[in-house]
Amino acid sequence: MTAMTTTTLDTAAVVVADERPRTRRRGLAPGKRLPAARLAGPLLVLALWAAASAAEALDPAAVPAPWTVVETGAHLWTDGTLITDILTSLQRAASGFAIGLTAGVVLALASGLTRTGEALIDGTVNLNRAIPTLGLIPLFILWLGIGETFKIAIIAIVVYIPIYLNTHAALSGIDHRFVELAEVQGLSKARFIREIVVPGALPGFFVGLRLGVTGSWLGLVVLEQINATSGLGYMMFQATNYGQSDVILVGLVVYGVFGLVSDSAVRLIERRVLSWRRTLSS
Numbered sequence: 001m002t003a004m005t006t007t008t009l010d011t012a013a014v015v016v017a018d019e020r021p022r023t024r025r026r027g028l029a030p031g032k033r034l035p036a037a038r039l040a041g042p043l044l045v046l047a048l049w050a051a052a053s054a055a056e057a058l059d060p061a062a063v064p065a066p067w068t069v070v071e072t073g074a075h076l077w078t079d080g081t082l083i084t085d086i087l088t089s090l091q092r093a094a095s096g097f098a099i100g101l102t103a104g105v106v107l108a109l110a111s112g113l114t115r116t117g118e119a120l121i122d123g124t125v126n127l128n129r130a131i132p133t134l135g136l137i138p139l140f141i142l143w144l145g146i147g148e149t150f151k152i153a154i155i156a157i158v159v160y161i162p163i164y165l166n167t168h169a170a171l172s173g174i175d176h177r178f179v180e181l182a183e184v185q186g187l188s189k190a191r192f193i194r195e196i197v198v199p200g201a202l203p204g205f206f207v208g209l210r211l212g213v214t215g216s217w218l219g220l221v222v223l224e225q226i227n228a229t230s231g232l233g234y235m236m237f238q239a240t241n242y243g244q245s246d247v248i249l250v251g252l253v254v255y256g257v258f259g260l261v262s263d264s265a266v267r268l269i270e271r272r273v274l275s276w277r278r279t280l281s282s
Contacts, residue, residue, distance in 0.1 A: 038264065042256075064246040069253065072246040081235070086254065088230040089220055092148070096155025097216045103156065104163030104208065111164075112171030113197065122168065129161050134222060141226075151223040158219040162211035170204025171197065203277070206270040213262045217255055 046066060052058050053065035060068070076082035107125065110117035137154060144150040174197065182192045224233025232251045239247035 038260070042260070061243075062245060064249060068246050069249045073250045073253070076235075076247070076250060082250070082254075085230055085232050085235045089224065089232045090258075092151055092224070092231065093155065093216045093220050096152045096219075097159050097212065099152065099156035100159025100212060100216070101163060101209070104160035104212070105167060105205070107160070108164045108167035108171065108201075108205075112168050112201070113193070125161065125164050128157070129165070133157050133161075133219070137223075137226065146227045151220075151226075151228075154223055155216050155219045158215040159212040162215060163205070163208035166204040166208030166211070167201055168204075170201040173204075174200040202274060206266065206274070210263055210266050213266055214259055217259045217262075221251075221255060 049058075049063075050066050053060075053063075058065075064072075073082065107121050111121040111125075112118070133154060136157070137150070140150040140153055144153060178196050178200070179192075182196055187195065220231075221233045221236070224231035225237040228234040228237075232254055236248050236251040239245075239251070
């Protein structure tokens with residue numbers, strides 16, 4: 001009887017303990033992703049710009065109001081100037097980016113998977129990184145002429161360096177225990193690359209890809225001011241000669257939109273491809 005009473009009391013105590021309100025621990029993660037969160041900053045800047053223009057705190061000749069920039073952009077689009085310049089810039093950026101992407105990935109794989117490739121490639125690429133890329137423009141003009149070829153070549157260099165560096169770092173950072181496991185399992189070289197190397201290198205590759213995409217636009221705005229007859233950079237350079245700050249801002253806004261959209265596209269692809277990862281940004 002005593003044993004039954006003790007068991008009953010113990011069970012009741014457990015039930016009462018379970019019914020006590022539990023203190024919820026504060027989560028350390030950033031929380032759920034907000035919809036369209038990356039637009040909050042640009043929209044805030046736009047609102048402050050509009051407010052300052054409406055309050056006449058900005059000199060219209062130096063910094064036109066947002067609505068003035070929109071009107072100028074609409075006029076340039078209507079007469080066909082803006083669309084032509086945009087298509088020309090997109091073609092240059094896409095050509096240089098494709099070459100730089102291919103070169104960066106191929107060199108990173110050759111350097112990261114073989115000691116011979118690392119000895120021949122890694123030091124050369126880091127030497128190239130130490131040389132200001134835009135400082136190569138005069139030399140490339142002498143080699144390739146002052147036409148489109150040297151512009152695409154410079155953009156390719158700007159793109160391939162961050163892709164190579166980040167992909168190579170990711171390859172070098174793969175845990176050697178995975179290599180030993182692959183050897184124990186008897187994986188072929190092709191399966192080893194497909195199942196171990198590629199998944200391990202993808203996070204670094206996407207970081208380099210984002211930097212390369214941004215770099216292609218940064219290089220383009222300088223290159224299109226050198227012996228160009230079209231393109232957003234050429235449009236902005238011509239506007240400088242005539243003091244058209246609204247046209248310059250139109251070009252900057254277009255560059256910014258292209259940069260934001262391309263970076264967002266890479267981030268979206270990254271989340272889809274690396275959906276198996278659990279990170280703070282997930």
